[in-house]
Structures are given as C-alpha cells and as structure tokens.
Amino acid sequence: MANTSDIAKGAIEPGCAKVDPILIADNVTRSFGGNKAVDVAHLEIPRGKITALIGPNGAGKTTLFNLLTGFDKPNTGTWTFEGKQLAGIAPHRVARWGMVRTFQLTKALSLLTVIDNMRLGAQDNPGESFFKSFVRPLWAKKEQEITERADVLLKRFKLDAKREDYAAALSGGQRKLLEMARALMSDPKLVMLDEPMAGVNPALTQSLLDHIKGLKETGTTVLFVEHDMHMVRHISDWVVVMAEGKIVAEGPPDVVMKNPAVIDAYLGAHANDDLGTVSIDTVKEGN
Amino acid sequence: MDFAQIFSLTAGELFGVFTAAYALCALGLAMHFGYTGLLNFGQAAFAALGAYGYAFATLNLHWNMWGSFAFGIICSAVFALIMGIPTLRLRADYLAIVTIAAAQALYYAFGTSQFAWATGGSNGLSQFGTDFYSYNPIPEGRYDLGIVTLSEKEIWVRIVAWGLVAIVAVLLVVLTRSPWGRTLKGIREDEDAVRSLGKNVFVYKMQSLVLGGVIGSLGGMIFVLSSQTNQASTWVSNFTFMTWTVLLLGGAATILGPIVGSAVFFMFLMLTQTVLEGLVNIGALPFLSIAQVGQIRYLLVGLFLMLLVIFRPQGFFGNKKEMQFNG
DSSP: OOOGGGTBSSSOOTTOOBSSEEEEEEEEEEEETTEEEEEEEEEEEETTSEEEEEOSTTSSHHHHHHHHTTSSOOSEEEEEETTEEOTTOOHHHHHHTTEEEOOSSOOOOTTSBHHHHHHHTOSOOGGGSTTGGGOGGGTHHHHHHHHHHHHHHHHHTTOGGGTTSBGGGSOHHHHHHHHHHHHHTTOOSEEEEESTTTTOOHHHHHHHHHHHHHHHHTTOEEEEEOOOHHHHHHHOSEEEEEETTEEEEEEOHHHHTTOHHHIIIIIGGGTTSOOOSSOHHHHHHTO | OOHHHHHHHHHHHHTOHHHHHHHHHHHHHIIIIIHHOOOOOOHHHHHHHHHHHHHHHHHTSOOOHHHHHHHHHHHHHHHHHHHHHHHTTSOHHHHHHHHHHHHHHHHHHHHSGGGHHHHOGGGOEEOOOHHHHHTOOSOSSEEEOSSOEEEHHHHHHHHHHHHHHHHHHHHHHHHHTSHHHHHHHHHHHOHHHHHHTTOOHHHHHHHHHHHHHHHHHHHHHHHHHTTTEEOGGGGSHHHHHHHHHHHHHHOTTOSHHHHHHHHHHHHHHHHHHHHHHHHHHTTSOTTOOHHHHHHHHHHHHHHHHHHHHHHOTTTTTOOTTTOOTTO
16 A cells, blocks of 8 residues: 555645646536536546546546546546646547546457457557558568567466457456456556446456556556445555545545545445455455 | 350359449448448449549540549549548448438439539430540450450450459458558447547548548449440439448458459349340240339349348358448
C-alpha cells in the first residue's frame, strides 16, 4: 500500500491536488436531458498509481470515461493529460497520446484472430497507411517487431495457445484479458479499464489482478472502474468515489471505505455486508 | 431443343463482358461490405458515374481513352466523398439510406431532358468507344474460339474487361492482407474499439468507400464500352441488387467470390433463359409465352438466392465463421 503522503498534496478531500498528477480535469459536466450525469468540479489522477473509480450504478463513472477519452462530448469542461489540453480531441488522437481505454462491454474484434487483434493495438505501423500498404518492404520489419511484442504480451496473459483462434472463440474472461493486452500494445501512459472484472471467471481473477499490479511496476498509470470492493481495497493506491455525477470522496482505500459520505452514497444499507465476489483469500494470495 | 446452342450460350457467359462488369462492381462492394462493413446500396450510381464520366469526357470534352477513363474514375471518387462526409461518422444504416437515395436521384438526373446536353437524356449517349477500339491489335474478322464465335471488337473488350478484373483482384488481395486491410476488418467488427486503439476510423472508411466506388465505376465503363451505348435505364436499383446477389453468391469477404459469383449468376440466367425458351418452343410449357421467360428467370434467381441464404449463408467461398449475411 502506498503511503498517502506521496499521492495527495495537502488535505485529502474530494478534488484534492496531487503531488504528480497525470490527468487534471476541471468543471466537466454532461447532461442527458435534464439529468446531469457528470458534474465533476475538479479531479486529479496521480501518475504511476492505481486509482479506482467507484460509485453506485448511474453515478456517471462510464460517462466520465467516455468524456475523458473523447467518445462523448461534454457540455462544459477542460482537462489536460500530461499537461496537454485534451478537451474536444477525437478519440483516436487521445489514444495516440498514450491514454488508452477498454470498454465495460468487451469489444474484442470477434472475427479477427487473437494475434490480429493484438497487432491492431500497435501504433505507427506504416502498413496501416493506404498507399504504403501496397509495398510490403515498407512495413514488413515493423510488422515483425509488432508481432514479436504481441507474442510476449499474449504469453504474459496466457493467451498464446489461442493465438490463431478467432476472438469470438474466447470465453468472456479471456476476451477481457485480450482487450487489456491489446490496449497495452501501444505502451500507453495511462490505461483506463472499465470494469475489468465484470463477468470474469473467478479462476482468471487472480491473473487479471496480477496484470493490473504488474502495469504499475512498468510505470503505467491505471484508472479503473470497479464494483468489486475486495479488488478495489487490495490493488488500488487511491480511490475516487462518485455519486450522482459528482466526486463525493477520495483517499486511500481503507480510509475511503470508512468515510460516512461513501457509506451513505454507495454502501448504504449494505455497509456491513460483504460486497466482494472475489474471495478475500484470492486477493490476499496475490499480495 | 438445340442443346449445343444452350451449351455455347451458357458457356459464353463464363467470360462475357457483363460477367466481368458485374464482377468489378461486386468486387467494389466486397471492399465496402465484406471488408469494411459499409452498407452501400447505390453501387449502380458509382457504375453509372464511371460510364457517364467516360462517355461525357469523350463526346463533350473530346478527350482520348486515357483521359476519359481518368474522368470516369474521378467522378465516382468525388461522389464517394460527397456521400461519405456526412454519413461515415454515423451508424452504418445511414450510409445505406443515403446511397440508395442518391443512386435513385442520379438515375432520374441522368434520364431527364434537362441535362440532355451532357447525358443525352432518355436517349443516352452512344459511339464513344472509337478511341478505345483503336487500340485493338486484333485484325478485323470473326474468330471461332471453340465455344463461341466472336468479332475482333468483342474479343478486345473481353480482354480489357478480364484484364481489369485480374488487376483489381490482385490489388485487393494485397490490400486486404496488409495491416491496412486488417484495420478495415477491425472497423467492420467494432469501430469504437478500433478508435480506442488510435486509428482514424473516418479516414479508413472514406478510403474504402472511394476505392470500392472507383472499382464499381470501372465495371460501369466496361459495361457501356462493349456496346458503345449508355442509357439511364441501365442504372436502376436492379443493377445494384444484382450486384449484391453476385457478391453474396460468391462470398462477401472474399476476392474470388464476386468473380465466380458473377460467372455463376450470368450462366444461370442464360441457362434458364435458353432452356425455358426451348421448352416453350417445343410446346412443353403451354402456359408460358417467350416474352414471359425473361421475367420467370429472375423469379428463379430469387428462389436460388433464398436457397443460398438458407443452406450456404457464407456464399461459395466465404468462411462461415468470418462472414455471413448478418455481416
């Protein structure tokens, strides 16, 4: 568990400043009809840490993801990534700048093979340009490099046996793994995972948790949305809580879970119930 | 019934000009639908723009074959851009609606007397192939090719048509096996996923739309150069749907599929036509007249297509796992 003092600068409160933020959002709002789905006054995501974004259904977590990655347009708001203005930028350019996301409903490209899915995740392949694609020598070398990198990642995610299969043939959990591995092909600076554990077979949970922790070791910042409280508690360095579009609390996981505002907004009457599907033993094994 | 004639007419369709023209149009659709997931229901318009572009450049601008050829291509490329800019950012269905409407609008525009100075109105355009046939190295005469006997012009247009089919097929094989083609297939599966991986989906879809449209316009040029006549009535929506039939017969996400699909389609049309006519002539089908045969065979095509959808949804060459009718 990281020491909180190396994450937050000053008092720990909703929207507090971070020592080394990678993403800073200001006044981001998005309304659907009269309903303000997202209303974030200020949010900073710490660099090189694992940050969990939690909140009840309809809190605006996924909408905030969509806004930050350019998949949806906000009514108001600005945000910077690595000091660069990112508001109003098209999603593919956001990804090229090193901010790559996955989706809540897995978007494995079903009728492409697993290895082709992976290759597609790489950036700057000259063969992806229309005119250069005609001339194999212009891209064969890069393609070779990409394939080697993809094979390393597939091995790490234990998908190497499925290399030549169509992604459609994978199980739900394997697709989640593939989507995460594919997102890593571009060596992103910030990975945004939308419910990485949803629908994942418990047998795969441990390896997914390890992969997420492994990302931090390679210097990648992780921001993830999750409902599983055990997972949040055990792998995140920082937790941001949203409710009704607003940031209602943030802080280190053990502190946040005890925060009355969080218990009120999220845990509610279930404050004393076990809200994790991942068994505590599984999580502890990984530590 | 004259079985020898039935056989030679049917076999002649195997390398007929229309077979090649439809194969080209269907190859363009394979690019759009099979490899990118774009629903283009206006392939007739792309083919028509190729045909009218060529004829207009030759007759009104007095350009030679190469210039007219380029003009036809440019016309369809510009048309693709105009349709793509507003619709490619939207869901696939919108492109389908816009293409079918635009093709219909163009069909009426080509036929109206308002633009007769350029399009010939309902009479269409004719005698624009002089320069094209001036390149023909084959001496004048009639040649017995075993199955069919053809004039030197008929042979020349077939050589060019099938040469174009071969060139386009090879280019498409190279393209679809490249990382560019892989990106397109990714877009076909889920464009948001491809966007999240840093690819400019709009540009890829536009490139595919223009490329497939230009290939379609080559088909249109070949179609009208064989007879040197180009009439608006050719480019009805039936043309588009016959192209789709050809594509689905062969397999949407294949290169060989549209070519073989076209050959099978035209051989089937000719076979049913000649066999039915033969049967009517010997009085075996008293309830049919010769004039009705032409309609009946399309009915049979519809039946054939239904059976295909039920029993072989991936087409002749398609990979059942990769591409079915549900795209």
